[in-house]
Amino acid sequence: MGSVSGRFEEIDWRETPIGAISLRRRLDPVLKADVYEVKLGDEFLMSSLFTVAEIELARLGLAEQAGTELDVVVGGLGLGYTARTVLEDSRVRSLIAVEALDEVIEWHRRELLPLATSVTADPRSRLVHGDFFAMAGSDSGFDPEVPGRRFHAVLVDIDHTPHRVLHPSHAAFYRPEGLRRLADHLHPGGVFALWSDDPPDDDVTAALAEVFASAEAHVVTFHNPYTAGQSANTVYVARRDPAGHAPQ
Incomplete structure (x- = not known):
């Protein structure tokens, strides 16, 4: 109780x-x-205390897509801020939110969280219980119903940073070989966006640039009432070549 x-x-x-x-x-x-x-x-x-960067993860990632009928994956359902922002974009055709903790999915379905209804009631949205990192490294990918399905954007907010991971098994995802496996699940021109609690890291940007046609780190600032100043997170946005070619 x-x-x-x-x-x-x-x-x-x-x-x-x-x-x-x-x-x-x-x-x-x-x-x-x-x-x-x-x-x-x-x-x-x-925490729902500071959610600006979780919202900007969706906005910055989807801003790189000029098309419509977008299929999107969110890695880490969490409290639903990134997923809800994705669904606010009228170009989005479908959303799969992958969450490792079944309890978190249950809290949304039981409407125990403030944004739960806006995520679960939307017919475009599907919550999937699974290990995002294992799915990213597999041939089957993120949709258990359609193995090998590709997406226009994959937006991830799971670990604190690529260097401060929740489990050691996640670390390989952030290296070029792990990112290449992730890129295979994107359409040509598809976008990968990643939230981090640290300032921009040249090593992270370099790993992304080794796999994707473009890679950029965005600093997202927000007011912190506890310090009476500004705090910041980072959102990395990387894009596959529209022709599907890997960087040389």
Whole structure:
């Protein structure tokens, strides 16, 4: 059972194979607003406190696509901010949100999260329980119903950064050979966009440029009421050559 007080509510708590996971809502005294948080043990996995960069991940990624009838993958459903922003784009035909934690998918389906209905009720949206990194490295890809299906954009917000991963098995994804496997799941001209909590990293941009025709790091700034200043995240955006050729 969750615990409830006037300022804090533990909405759900579960033991999982990777540890105890909990969904909490608290009234933030600085913002004077509800904040939703997900913790795995003592580590914060997700928070609705700062979501500007999660929203910009979708906007910047889709801005690189000039076409319509777009098929999109979001790696890491989380609290739904990236997925909801994707669905706000009228050019999007379909969205697959891949989430490793079945509990997170259940919280959306039970409408325990503020954006849940806008994601789950949209007929273009499908939530898939799976390991994004294993799917990216496989021939089958991200759609269990259509193995080998390609997409116009893949947007990822899972690890803290390419160098601070949630599990050691994720590290290979960010090296050129892992990125090439990911690129195989994109249409020619398709876009890969990645959120990171660190400033732009030349090594990350170089790895992307080795695989994609173009690669750019965008600094996304937002007001931080706790510091009375600006904070920042990074969104990397890389694009396959429209002709499908790999960089030389």
